[in-house]
Amino acid sequence: MKSILVTGATGQIGVELTQALRDEYGAAYVTAAGHTSQPPGDLTQTGRYCHFDIRDASALNQVVENYHCDTIFHLASLLSAVAEAKPLEAWDANMNGLINVLETARTHGCAVFFPSSIGAFGPETTGFNTPQDTIQRPKSLYGITKVSGELLCDYYFHRYGVDTRGLRYPGLISNKALPGGGTTDYAVDIFYAAVKNRHYDCFLRGDTQLDMMYMPDAITAAITLMEADSAKLKHRNAFNITAMSFTPEQLTTEIQKYLPDFTVSYCVDPVRQAIADSWPRHMDDSAARAEWGWEAKYDMTTMVKDMLEQITVKLNKKLR
Numbered sequence: 001m002k003s004i005l006v007t008g009a010t011g012q013i014g015v016e017l018t019q020a021l022r023d024e025y026g027a028a029y030v031t032a033a034g035h036t037s038q039p040p041g042d043l044t045q046t047g048r049y050c051h052f053d054i055r056d057a058s059a060l061n062q063v064v065e066n067y068h069c070d071t072i073f074h075l076a077s078l079l080s081a082v083a084e085a086k087p088l089e090a091w092d093a094n095m096n097g098l099i100n101v102l103e104t105a106r107t108h109g110c111a112v113f114f115p116s117s118i119g120a121f122g123p124e125t126t127g128f129n130t131p132q133d134t135i136q137r138p139k140s141l142y143g144i145t146k147v148s149g150e151l152l153c154d155y156y157f158h159r160y161g162v163d164t165r166g167l168r169y170p171g172l173i174s175n176k177a178l179p180g181g182g183t184t185d186y187a188v189d190i191f192y193a194a195v196k197n198r199h200y201d202c203f204l205r206g207d208t209q210l211d212m213m214y215m216p217d218a219i220t221a222a223i224t225l226m227e228a229d230s231a232k233l234k235h236r237n238a239f240n241i242t243a244m245s246f247t248p249e250q251l252t253t254e255i256q257k258y259l260p261d262f263t264v265s266y267c268v269d270p271v272r273q274a275i276a277d278s279w280p281r282h283m284d285d286s287a288a289r290a291e292w293g294w295e296a297k298y299d300m301t302t303m304v305k306d307m308l309e310q311i312t313v314k315l316n317k318k319l320r
Contacts, residue, residue, distance in 0.1 A: 170211030
């Protein structure tokens with residue numbers, strides 16, 4: 001990777017991935033791109049930022065040409081809950097945006113990173129130790145676009161030789177960027193509510209178990225995969241990766257070790273609950289471990305400790 005473009009750089013993954021790439025490769029070699037003309041200050045203060053819509057193929061091509069990009073981390077998409085509310089817009093952004101990226105990569109010889117998700121599975125999939133290769137029949141529009149994206153990336157590799165690689169992320173937890181309309185957003189919201197109000201209204205049932213990952217591990221996984229030896233990648237795209245698996249009740253108990261007066265009530269959102277119920281509880285990530293050495297650093301205990309420490313500083317609060 002010599003010159004990198006990050007689409008969707010203003011999102012939950014994008015903000016932290018952009019900075020990590022700039023730290024690793026140098027700010028001059030990493031261009032952030034997003035749909036907003038007013039991005040977070042860090043994106044513009046530490047490097048170059050471009051404002052365009054990922055559905056605008058000519059604008060994308062121009063940026064890749066101008067900065068001689070050889071790698072695209074394509075993160076721009078509408079997430080699960082937003083996609084259910086705006087299905088046509090989600091299809092347009094998620095699928096046409098990806099086609100534009102893949103066509104640009106084919107034309108300019110770029111490698112492409114595409115993040116898939118546990119949303120790519122459905123209720124017919126084995127929920128525990130979900131295999132790397134298994135039935136995928138998602139019931140959400142978001143999930144459908146992720147499965148379609150996985151297949152498109154495979155197609156562009158086999159048909160055109162585009163170096164496409166990707167991960168199936170579990171729910172992601174970040175102390176820096178706020179969530180953007182996903183089903184696992186509760187696992188970020190709950191920390192802010194705990195520190196500020198000592199109470200949280202959770203939109204999922206307390207016993208809803210889902211795969212999760214702390215953002216530092218998610219960022220490391222993306223960079224490590226893109227640096228991996230291509231010859232060793234049997235799957236290339238849509239690698240299952242995981243770090244921890246828990247329910248809202250279990251997460252609450254862990255937070256209460258630091259904030260004993262913290263309470264949670266449950267106001268279930270039927271749309272998000274239905275999506276969560278169709279997703280795996282825990283994925284088998286043995287293929288990622290075998291093919292490129294994947295290993296998570298954080299479990300629930302270490303993640304909760306770090307999240308609370310970081311958010312109390314961010315909000316200028318105290319744990320006790």
